[in-house]
Amino acid sequence: MVTLTDIKDKLTEANLKITHQRLVIYEALLKCMNHPTAEYIYDKIKEDNPSVSLGTVHKTLDKFVEVDLAKKVLSTDHLKRFDANISKHNHIYLENSKEIIDYHDEELQQIILDYLKKKKLNNIKIKDVQLQINADKIDKKLSVSIK
Ligand SMILES: [Zn+2]
Structure with a gap:
């Protein structure tokens, strides 16, 4: 608080x-x-x-x-x-509700940084990565299957 x-x-x-x-x-x-x-x-x-x-x-x-x-x-x-x-973090943008929620995932961050390091981009030094993941919020009430 x-x-x-x-x-x-x-x-x-x-x-x-x-x-x-x-x-x-x-x-x-x-x-x-x-x-x-x-x-x-x-x-x-x-x-x-x-x-x-x-x-x-x-x-x-x-x-x-x-x-x-x-x-x-x-x-x-x-x-x-x-x-x-x-702090450094990613965002998930929920297109249908227009909300942005924080998404912390250090492992994902490291995977992307390692991948980019291997790619050796010319004249570019990657400092950090911040992702925006676009998604739709799924309404649990609607996704319940009808028996
Ligand atoms: Zn945020």
Whole structure:
């Protein structure tokens, strides 16, 4: 569980001044595991924080990316989405539900890096690999076979 003190510490470590809007936006981003857009975050916080505008949410999220508190996530839906998890990880993009979920698999990462090393790509030094796996979410209720 992330506490308010943790959030304040993170902002301070990133050399950001602690403001009310930064606190609520960062907290909302940490709680959203689905890699939200600025609009999504705005929807989550606007009721309790009517003074925070959508423009502020956009600017604040971009600031978080600038200071490495968050990452931008590229996805095939062409939406600008954000990730509070700044560690190296893969994403599974669920096309039918438009969710992005984290996928950690160090073995897969190593296999791909080893494979690319063997290929000896000219003038290219591979630093890391991040995958986006496109998939569809399967609704368990629908996949139950009828007897
Ligand atoms: Zn992620």
